[in-house]
Amino acid sequence: MELFRVISLPGKTVLAIMTALCYYRAMENKKYTIEELSELTGYTRRTIRYYVQEGLIDPPAGRGRGGFYYDSHIQQLLQIKSFQEKGIGITAMLSLMKKEVTDPVLPSREIMVRYQIVPGIEVNISREIEIKEPKKVLELIRVVKSIAKGDMTND
Amino acid sequence: MTEPAEPTGILFQQDGKPVPLIGVDVRADIAGNGAKAKISQRFINTEKKSIEAVYKFPLPENAAVCGFRALIDGRIVEGVIEEKEKAFEKYDKALEEGYRAQLLDEERPNILTLSVGNIQPGGTVIIEITYIILLEFYNSEVRFSLPTTISPRFTPASQKDENGIPVSDIVNPPSALSVPYGLTINIHIHGRKAIAAIESPSHTINTKFEGDDAIVSFSSGKAAMDRDFILTVAYEKEFASRAYLSKENNETFLQILLMPDEKDEAGKTGSAPQKREIFFVLDCSGSMQGESIAEAKKAVEILIRALEANTTFNIYRFGSGFDYLYRRSKPYDEKSMKDALKYLSKTEADKGGTEILPVLGDIYKTRPASGFRRDIFLLTDGEISNEDDVMTMVERHNQTTTLSTVGIGSGPNEFLIRGVARAARGSSEMIAPKERIEPKVLRLFQRVMAGRIDNLKIHFGVRAEQAPANPVVYRNQGTGIFARIKSGELKNKSVKVQQYNSGGETLREWSLEIEEVNGGEMPLSKLWAREKIREIEEGGGTGEGSRQGARIEKRKRDEAIEISRQYGVISRSTSFVGIEKTRNAKAKDSCMVLRVVPTCITSGWHGLGSQIQFSINNAVGFMERDTVQYSIRKMPDARVNEPEDLIPCFLRNQSSKDVFGSPFDATFTAARKTLSRFSKKDDELFDILSLQRAEGGFDTGIVIENLLNITRSGWLAIAKRMNVKDKAGLMLILITSVVLALLEEKFSARKSEWDGIVAKSRLWLKKQVALGKPTVDGQPLEDWAKNFVREKLIP
Numbered sequence A: 001m002e003l004f005r006v007i008s009l010p011g012k013t014v015l016a017i018m019t020a021l022c023y024y025r026a027m028e029n030k031k032y033t034i035e036e037l038s039e040l041t042g043y044t045r046r047t048i049r050y051y052v053q054e055g056l057i058d059p060p061a062g063r064g065r066g067g068f069y070y071d072s073h074i075q076q077l078l079q080i081k082s083f084q085e086k087g088i089g090i091t092a093m094l095s096l097m098k099k100e101v102t103d104p105v106l107p108s109r110e111i112m113v114r115y116q117i118v119p120g121i122e123v124n125i126s127r128e129i130e131i132k133e134p135k136k137v138l139e140l141i142r143v144v145k146s147i148a149k150g151d152m153t154n155d
Numbered sequence B: 001m002t003e004p005a006e007p008t009g010i011l012f013q014q015d016g017k018p019v020p021l022i023g024v025d026v027r028a029d030i031a032g033n034g035a036k037a038k039i040s041q042r043f044i045n046t047e048k049k050s051i052e053a054v055y056k057f058p059l060p061e062n063a064a065v066c067g068f069r070a071l072i073d074g075r076i077v078e079g080v081i082e083e084k085e086k087a088f089e090k091y092d093k094a095l096e097e098g099y100r101a102q103l104l105d106e107e108r109p110n111i112l113t114l115s116v117g118n119i120q121p122g123g124t125v126i127i128e129i130t131y132i133i134l135l136e137f138y139n140s141e142v143r144f145s146l147p148t149t150i151s152p153r154f155t156p157a158s159q160k161d162e163n164g165i166p167v168s169d170i171v172n173p174p175s176a177l178s179v180p181y182g183l184t185i186n187i188h189i190h191g192r193k194a195i196a197a198i199e200s201p202s203h204t205i206n207t208k209f210e211g212d213d214a215i216v217s218f219s220s221g222k223a224a225m226d227r228d229f230i231l232t233v234a235y236e237k238e239f240a241s242r243a244y245l246s247k248e249n250n251e252t253f254l255q256i257l258l259m260p261d262e263k264d265e266a267g268k269t270g271s272a273p274q275k276r277e278i279f280f281v282l283d284c285s286g287s288m289q290g291e292s293i294a295e296a297k298k299a300v301e302i303l304i305r306a307l308e309a310n311t312t313f314n315i316y317r318f319g320s321g322f323d324y325l326y327r328r329s330k331p332y333d334e335k336s337m338k339d340a341l342k343y344l345s346k347t348e349a350d351k352g353g354t355e356i357l358p359v360l361g362d363i364y365k366t367r368p369a370s371g372f373r374r375d376i377f378l379l380t381d382g383e384i385s386n387e388d389d390v391m392t393m394v395e396r397h398n399q400t401t402t403l404s405t406v407g408i409g410s411g412p413n414e415f416l417i418r419g420v421a422r423a424a425r426g427s428s429e430m431i432a433p434k435e436r437i438e439p440k441v442l443r444l445f446q447r448v449m450a451g452r453i454d455n456l457k458i459h460f461g462v463r464a465e466q467a468p469a470n471p472v473v474y475r476n477q478g479t480g481i482f483a484r485i486k487s488g489e490l491k492n493k494s495v496k497v498q499q500y501n502s503g504g505e506t507l508r509e510w511s512l513e514i515e516e517v518n519g520g521e522m523p524l525s526k527l528w529a530r531e532k533i534r535e536i537e538e539g540g541g542t543g544e545g546s547r548q549g550a551r552i553e554k555r556k557r558d559e560a561i562e563i564s565r566q567y568g569v570i571s572r573s574t575s576f577v578g579i580e581k582t583r584n585a586k587a588k589d590s591c592m593v594l595r596v597v598p599t600c601i602t603s604g605w606h607g608l609g610s611q612i613q614f615s616i617n618n619a620v621g622f623m624e625r626d627t628v629q630y631s632i633r634k635m636p637d638a639r640v641n642e643p644e645d646l647i648p649c650f651l652r653n654q655s656s657k658d659v660f661g662s663p664f665d666a667t668f669t670a671a672r673k674t675l676s677r678f679s680k681k682d683d684e685l686f687d688i689l690s691l692q693r694a695e696g697g698f699d700t701g702i703v704i705e706n707l708l709n710i711t712r713s714g715w716l717a718i719a720k721r722m723n724v725k726d727k728a729g730l731m732l733i734l735i736t737s738v739v740l741a742l743l744e745e746k747f748s749a750r751k752s753e754w755d756g757i758v759a760k761s762r763l764w765l766k767k768q769v770a771l772g773k774p775t776v777d778g779q780p781l782e783d784w785a786k787n788f789v790r791e792k793l794i795p
Helices: A013-023 A034-041 A045-053 A071-084 A091-103 A127-133 A135-148 B084-096 B167-171 B291-306 B336-346 B358-362 B386-394 B414-423 B437-449 B526-537 B545-569 B612-620 B670-678 B684-689 B700-710 B712-718 B732-745 B750-752 B759-772 B781-793
Strands: A113-118 A121-126 B019-030 B034-044 B051-058 B062-074 B073-077 B080-083 B100-108 B111-119 B123-132 B134-136 B141-146 B183-191 B195-199 B205-210 B211-217 B229-235 B242-248 B250-258 B275-283 B309-316 B323-324 B372-380 B401-408 B430-432 B455-457 B464-465 B479-485 B493-502 B506-516 B574-580 B593-597
Touching: A034 A071, A034 B242, A045 B080, A045 B084, A071 B183, A071 B372, A121 A127, A121 A135, A127 A135, A135 B291, A135 B712, B019 B080, B019 B141, B034 B051, B034 B111, B062 B100, B062 B526, B073 B574, B080 B084, B080 B545, B084 B100, B084 B111, B084 B229, B084 B574, B100 B123, B100 B167, B111 B123, B111 B401, B123 B526, B141 B700, B167 B684, B195 B211, B250 B506, B250 B526, B275 B291, B275 B358, B291 B309, B291 B336, B291 B372, B291 B401, B291 B684, B291 B781, B309 B336, B323 B358, B358 B372, B358 B386, B358 B401, B358 B545, B372 B414, B372 B437, B386 B414, B401 B414, B401 B437, B430 B437, B430 B750, B437 B750, B479 B526, B526 B545, B545 B574, B684 B700, B684 B732, B700 B732, B700 B781, B712 B732, B732 B750, B732 B759, B732 B781, B759 B781
Parallel strands: B019 B183, B051 B593, B242 B506, B275 B309, B275 B372, B372 B401, B401 B430
Antiparallel strands: A113 A121, B019 B034, B034 B123, B051 B111, B062 B073, B062 B123, B080 B574, B100 B111, B100 B574, B134 B141, B141 B229, B183 B211, B195 B229, B205 B211, B242 B250, B250 B479, B309 B323, B455 B493, B464 B479, B493 B506
């Protein structure tokens, strides 16, 4: 899981927030409906839709509203909740995100490489990580694919 | 990814996406001081994908929204009331499953969000929203107001997100300098024989007559949605206090309309002390730039001149921060009046955001001096989103301080302006840009100075749920009080309303015969429900964090939800949701794109001139000119040769047979009066009033000298003929008596506008006359002045 740790720079809360929101993408294959996501996180359906619309959390997988959510969405929502508990409002998070997107030092959140494992399961990996650690990424995809196909012998 | 080619003739948002809303139509029925309105919004999807249209729009803050339906391809889908989040779930789920659905949320009592999901490519959906309302009424006049756009609200940094969503996103729609949709209206005013005048200070209107109705529409057909539409209906007779009853589904509802006037006084004075401490609080935030700040400054100037001698006062200006005229309020005299006028002349709307709480906090932190009654007059467009916080603060101090509000601008936040006055047990006035500000501000000032009328007890003779439970009323301003009688029978044929003072003594009393009415189109049950819900919602905070507070909040919320569902009236905790679950209503998939409808920037907002607005909108061919016009029902044929500019524009374009019929004689004066009330030209009356001195008494000025054809040496010549015990102040006594006679002779029809202002001069003169017994040519001064003015005014 080393590839997916939260990237943080000493003394830069801003970056910690951003990296947490934009790059924390655990690769789990458990799927949740929006009702389940709402129950698990305590956010209303309306609020979850709003966060997706504003880009605070990733869109659900699949087409339209009926898409499903992963553990990564739960993590993102819990992360938002922890910021809110510290008194950081959504407007502040959004403005940090906008700042982040235009900051040339950091990679843009749009640059994610998507690997389809099997239909319905995808893995998104930061482009920066992919460039830095290409071999590890390939290895990971291979492992995930084999897990998804039910072949656990690689472990 | 590129968007599909778009059809021509559709205007696009700044981001290049088509706007799906193509027009809004309002049909309203006004009967006396009640109205029912149906708003129809037409959406068309010109894109190749299904869309979800989201539109935030304003409504009057006391509207009881009781109907919501969609017309889709000739089918009607009725909406039902659900708890807010449950309604969203149903809506969202329906869309997820590919059905068509519509949702109406109340964000604030005057801001609603409509979501129309799954509009198919090429499809049309018409949304119909119905509300009923008790209109604002004064003496013989009612005001129908229809907001059309939401001015951007300022959200203070301290304001917390609501359910994890920023408040600014909840209340603010995206705004644009122009929008492709416009407004058409069709207002039916019933009982045409009882109507004296119909006017609109905001738009050019046309009035026609059919049967018993007067029907009002825009002269231009369609108008831009960049300002509130205001319609004033003056009736021949003044409103009186009344009581109505209607029976609906085994329940009885009562509506008590109180219109106190001087006659209601039982010869006893209220408990209010004579001395006053008055604060004028002026909003100088950016949104007030342009017409609004100029109007507000003018209003404060008039009120300062109207202050009486035993008053202390102060002026505050606020925006992101605040400043004041004096650190502590000072007694009103000639010097402090001049200081105030100088301070006002240097006032601009340059203070940034709209932080109301700190400035009010500064005033409230000092208690009123002993024996003083404190009044605050807040002048603002109210473009903020923390209305609840402001209401909670003023409510905490309403025992010691009454706060009254003046709402200014083309699209002020009516919820803040009326709600804060309600919480502070004050009164309020809304002033549209083309309305004369002076009479309305003075009307407000005079009724507030006459004292609030509260501690009212209504004797129903049976257990009744009254809303508001603790009403406050003001002289010459109508107030509606509602009651639900669930069980037991109302045996009384009348209700008694009594006002008590703290000693239990009756100050005023009304005995009102109960008239049974058929609720029909305007059910009293819905008006009661609206008032009850408002009272629950505005019931003040219960203290953050405490468990007991949370329980109380939940109980209040549950009660509001129950009433909302039972009577089909929307609240802040409920929504209307409509779903069409038929096979042919199902789309192939649930994929759709979001289209948020922008609203037009309010005319005059941040000083944005109407000229810019006009030039932009004129291109799409439906914008009307930014000139003020009037429609008046009755015009006699005797005066058709009046200068054309005095005749309302719409009348000039019509056949004189329709309007100038003989039954309408004798009301030309009323028509002229109406025109002058809205005229923005210099007004001789207010030029005269601006010559009043702080302690009372008038100086001479060009306006007086022109009207009476008298020069400075002419005054001196009269003074020489005058006999008075003490020569000091002789000239002031002379001029004051002449000015008061001039007001009575020339401006008698507008007495309500100046009477309160000159009260102190009248007292002052009375005192001087008693002391000096002045005469001119042997005649008592006041008699001489009356004759002098009469002679001078003869052409």
